[in-house]
Amino acid sequence: MMLMTDLPETIALFPLPGAILFPRARLPLHIFEPRYLTMLADALKSDHRMIGMIQPRGDQLHQVGCAGRVTSFSETEDGRYMITLTGVSRFRVVEEVAGFQPYRRARIDWQTYPAERRAETDPGMDRDKLLADLSRYFKQRQLGVDWGALKTAEDELMINALSMLCPFGPEEKQALLEAPDLVARRKVLQTLISFAVQSGGEDEVLQ
Numbered sequence: 001m002m003l004m005t006d007l008p009e010t011i012a013l014f015p016l017p018g019a020i021l022f023p024r025a026r027l028p029l030h031i032f033e034p035r036y037l038t039m040l041a042d043a044l045k046s047d048h049r050m051i052g053m054i055q056p057r058g059d060q061l062h063q064v065g066c067a068g069r070v071t072s073f074s075e076t077e078d079g080r081y082m083i084t085l086t087g088v089s090r091f092r093v094v095e096e097v098a099g100f101q102p103y104r105r106a107r108i109d110w111q112t113y114p115a116e117r118r119a120e121t122d123p124g125m126d127r128d129k130l131l132a133d134l135s136r137y138f139k140q141r142q143l144g145v146d147w148g149a150l151k152t153a154e155d156e157l158m159i160n161a162l163s164m165l166c167p168f169g170p171e172e173k174q175a176l177l178e179a180p181d182l183v184a185r186r187k188v189l190q191t192l193i194s195f196a197v198q199s200g201g202e203d204e205v206l207q
Contacts, residue, residue: 007089008048010097011067012039013104015056017170020177021066022160023087023116027053031081035102040081042101043070051085052108054093055170055177064178066090067108089116090177120182122155130190134162137193140200141167159186168192 014029014036021027031040043051054065068085075081094107131151138145150158163176163185172192179185 006048007067007110008046008050008108010105010107011048011050011052011091012043012101013052013054013061013065013093013096013106014039015054015061015104017055018173019053020055020164020173021053021068021085021087022164022177023066023089024119024156025087025160025164026071027068027085027087027164029083029085031083037079037081038101039103040070040073040083044073050088052091052106053085055174061093061096061104061106062174063093064090064112064174065093066177089113119154120156122159122182122186124183125155125159125186127151130186133190133193133197136197137166140197143167155186156182159189163189166193168196 019027019029031037039051043049049070050067051070052065052067055062066087067089068087071084071086073081073083089110090113092109092112094109097105097107099105131147134145134150137143153161159182163173166189168176176185176188176192179188
């Protein structure tokens with residue numbers, strides 16, 4: 001577990017629409033663009049090996065993202081990389097930092113989410129209702145799921161994995177990411193699932 005004092009003041013940013021990460025969750029990524037190959041090489045040379053996942057918003061970036069540590073990587077024969085980021089903490093962008101690197105970097109505020117270093121629970125979650133709503137949602141979207149693993153997963157793993165994997169739009173994903181805690185995130189998740197089911201599976205976005 002990284003301590004607050006171990007977190008770097010500046011990190012590389014990987015803007016990717018629809019891709020979010022949470023503390024202790026794992027995100028597989030395929031790295032092939034030259035600028036992001038450079039970013040990966042620089043991260044691997046650093047002490048912290050961290051990359052900040054963040055969603056773009058037009059030409060700008062959302063203010064909140066989540067940093068992950070590169071915990072595994074493998075190179076393909078043609079020079080691409082398959083990596084896994086393990087989430088460390090959400091962050092807020094203070095300001096982007098200019099430099100000679102081909103990728104974006106920013107100075108980071110870690111204080112917005114001080115409780116990220118410990119696992120969260122959701123004592124008020126009605127798991128049976130959530131699973132029933134998910135069953136209708138997955139059936140409507142023709143998605144497969146490992147129900148056995150989902151039913152036995154701990155609260156945090158279940159809610160965060162669903163938030164990352166469900167095919168919501170980028171703004172909906174951002175709402176899940178910015179939910180202050182696990183309970184709030186589960187409520188947003190249930191609202192999005194219910195809305196999608198009621199709308200008949202059309203790709204509408206909550207305003």
